[in-house]
Amino acid sequence: MKVTQLLASAAMALGLAASAAMAQDDPVKVGFIYVGPIGDFGWSHEHNIGRLAVEEHFGDAVETTYVESVPEGADAERVLTQMALSGHDLIFTTSFGYMDPTINVAQRFPNVKFEHATGYKTAENVAVYNARFYEGRAVIGHIAGKMTETNKIGYIGSYPIPEVIQGINAAYIHAKKANPDVQFSVVWAYSWFDPAKEADAANALIEQGVDVIMQHTDSTAPMTIAEDRGIVAFGQASDMANFGPNAQLTAIVDNWAPYYIERVQAVIDGTWESHSVWHGIAEGMVEITPISDRVPEDVRAEAEALSASIAAGEYHPFTGPLNRQDGTEWLAEGEVADDETLLGMNFYVEGLQGEIPQ
Amino acid sequence: MIRLIKRPTPSRFWTAATPVLAVLLTMIAGGLMFAALGKDPVAAIRTIFYDPLFDPNFASYSRPQLLVKAGPLILIAVGLSLGFRAGIWNIGAEGQYIIGALCGAAVGLAFYPAEGWYIFPLMVMAGALGGWAWAMIPAILKTRFNTNEILVSLLLVYVAQQLLAAMALGRMRNPQGGGFPGSRNLSQYPAASNPELIAGTGMHWGVVAAFIAVIAGYILLQRHMLGFQIRLSGQAPRAARFAGVNPARLVVFCLGVSGALAGLAGLFEVTGPAGQITIDFNSGYGFTAIIVAFLGRLHPVGILLAGLLMALTYIGGELAQFMLGIPSAAIQAFQGMLLFFLLAVDLLSNYRIQLGRPEVA
Numbered sequence: 001m002k003v004t005q006l007l008a009s010a011a012m013a014l015g016l017a018a019s020a021a022m023a024q025d026d027p028v029k030v031g032f033i034y035v036g037p038i039g040d041f042g043w044s045h046e047h048n049i050g051r052l053a054v055e056e057h058f059g060d061a062v063e064t065t066y067v068e069s070v071p072e073g074a075d076a077e078r079v080l081t082q083m084a085l086s087g088h089d090l091i092f093t094t095s096f097g098y099m100d101p102t103i104n105v106a107q108r109f110p111n112v113k114f115e116h117a118t119g120y121k122t123a124e125n126v127a128v129y130n131a132r133f134y135e136g137r138a139v140i141g142h143i144a145g146k147m148t149e150t151n152k153i154g155y156i157g158s159y160p161i162p163e164v165i166q167g168i169n170a171a172y173i174h175a176k177k178a179n180p181d182v183q184f185s186v187v188w189a190y191s192w193f194d195p196a197k198e199a200d201a202a203n204a205l206i207e208q209g210v211d212v213i214m215q216h217t218d219s220t221a222p223m224t225i226a227e228d229r230g231i232v233a234f235g236q237a238s239d240m241a242n243f244g245p246n247a248q249l250t251a252i253v254d255n256w257a258p259y260y261i262e263r264v265q266a267v268i269d270g271t272w273e274s275h276s277v278w279h280g281i282a283e284g285m286v287e288i289t290p291i292s293d294r295v296p297e298d299v300r301a302e303a304e305a306l307s308a309s310i311a312a313g314e315y316h317p318f319t320g321p322l323n324r325q326d327g328t329e330w331l332a333e334g335e336v337a338d339d340e341t342l343l344g345m346n347f348y349v350e351g352l353q354g355e356i357p358q
Numbered sequence: 359m360i361r362l363i364k365r366p367t368p369s370r371f372w373t374a375a376t377p378v379l380a381v382l383l384t385m386i387a388g389g390l391m392f393a394a395l396g397k398d399p400v401a402a403i404r405t406i407f408y409d410p411l412f413d414p415n416f417a418s419y420s421r422p423q424l425l426v427k428a429g430p431l432i433l434i435a436v437g438l439s440l441g442f443r444a445g446i447w448n449i450g451a452e453g454q455y456i457i458g459a460l461c462g463a464a465v466g467l468a469f470y471p472a473e474g475w476y477i478f479p480l481m482v483m484a485g486a487l488g489g490w491a492w493a494m495i496p497a498i499l500k501t502r503f504n505t506n507e508i509l510v511s512l513l514l515v516y517v518a519q520q521l522l523a524a525m526a527l528g529r530m531r532n533p534q535g536g537g538f539p540g541s542r543n544l545s546q547y548p549a550a551s552n553p554e555l556i557a558g559t560g561m562h563w564g565v566v567a568a569f570i571a572v573i574a575g576y577i578l579l580q581r582h583m584l585g586f587q588i589r590l591s592g593q594a595p596r597a598a599r600f601a602g603v604n605p606a607r608l609v610v611f612c613l614g615v616s617g618a619l620a621g622l623a624g625l626f627e628v629t630g631p632a633g634q635i636t637i638d639f640n641s642g643y644g645f646t647a648i649i650v651a652f653l654g655r656l657h658p659v660g661i662l663l664a665g666l667l668m669a670l671t672y673i674g675g676e677l678a679q680f681m682l683g684i685p686s687a688a689i690q691a692f693q694g695m696l697l698f699f700l701l702a703v704d705l706l707s708n709y710r711i712q713l714g715r716p717e718v719a
Contacts, residue, residue: 031680037685037686037687038685065679065680065681065683066679066680066683067676067679067680067686068679068685068686069686070676071638071641071642072636072638073631073632073633073636073638073639073641074426074627074631074632074633074641075641077631078423078426078427078673078676079676079680081419082416082419082420082673082676082677082680083680085415085416085419086415086416086677086680086681087415097636097638100543100633100634159539159637160527160539161538161539162538190519190523190637190638191638344538357523357524357527357528
């Protein structure tokens, strides 16, 4: 018993020494875990493009790995632990539901650095990063308000979490400004990636008379349906023009590459520190792709101006006067929403129909 | 010319040899697939089957994880195998798993933050009862109205999922969670948690329950009158009726036991490895367990081995993804091959292959 223990600890010490020595000249090992397949052509696809950009930028100095379609929960914790055990220096966990697993694993591996996307829990070795998707939603909301003829806009939500609710509110506020008669129908898919369910949702919305579709799910199915049924839609997370050459008016693209390169560089330089960042159009993390010719020129110009004013910091998509759905005041005239409220947003703004599932 | 001749009784040799043969064939076909993807097939097979067990970097962690992943699969599959043997098809273990977790978690959350030794046992009972009750719906509909239990139990999975989402967003939402969906973390609430019993082994109460279920299932099927009735009903329903088997009672028993075991699996998962009720807390254990039950030839010991093998392909598959860059779809195809080959070579235990001309009758 004693001998085996001794042997085990000796082996471990050797292993530790070896891995410490290896860390000096070996390439920096960067891991990614994705909630969907990299072929979703949406959320996970864009994170993977960010990973490939890291590989291209650093060449042999960096080795990247990934695991796709990892369920949020116990499985994620296991994958992260195995990544940490296999000598990764930096691990990006790219879905909201990886938050607790990331924190748990980070506690056990203080020397491994973690970056969690869209969460709110940080630690000494866990940084969080997120994009202000609502800025892009404001721009497409404006276009949607101008483009709808039936005044009905469909919105396919994933989960009723603050990030998604921000998007619905931002899109609604700006669609309403562009077209006071506009109405939103929100359908919840309860999945980030479920092409069949998303397609059903899109079809159901179209049956209800919706002629513009927005989505906060990761597959291209709603875009394909929109193309087939001859209505218009907006690409989510990634440019989906290939799936809806006529249907796509524009897309909100999540551009993670610059951030990933910056953070890997920080690890190489030894300057990595935990932080919490929330970047938007200004930093280039949220991009609006060139707007389709189907959109009249004046609307295009308005949308571009809106995007530019958000980027310049002159305009915040959540600027008062704004009321909550129940009619109580949220923001007074000229008041701007603070980040804390936005990050915990669990209410609709006035005018939106329906309830957030409780 | 190749002809198949049915054996009078299944070959004992091939019954034991086919699973091994199936694994070997999967390795060959899978290896070809990995090679076609431009990956080193030997390295891929080694990463999936060998590294989780013996690699010095991973083994100490992934061996216990094998039990954690296999535990719920085995627990559910043993229950399902009873019904499958009797020709009673409970396809809705996933739903029973969810309801078990919800009922158990509800009891635990109701006691929060009280401390007491009795809380966890109460939760276990609630979990089993929840799963049992959810399985009673197809059971009663079948015995009273002769509905099809396959459809009813399957469709109830979707009802259970909606209920899960409603609970995670509503009644069970963590009041201190900043508005985010998901319950309190039960694994951080000592009176309600299902921790690792011996550090570093992965053993938690759910794994213990799985082992007990294997033993109990074995005794029931081999040594007990009820087990005989179950086997008889599956093989010769008419003979079973003559032998005095009450089919309605058997339906209620088989669905009830499989529901209760699935509910237990859900409860042990939500209090242990998963930790909390979340919108997508269920990750397909109830469906994968159907594969495990058949992979284990509906035999408790076979299921034990099949559960461990399935868990190995999951854990090894994840390693293969990030160590060799094999896409997850290829891993799923690989798991599918395993089932395919197992069912295909099953032919050998039931049929004899004869080469040459047919004998003149």
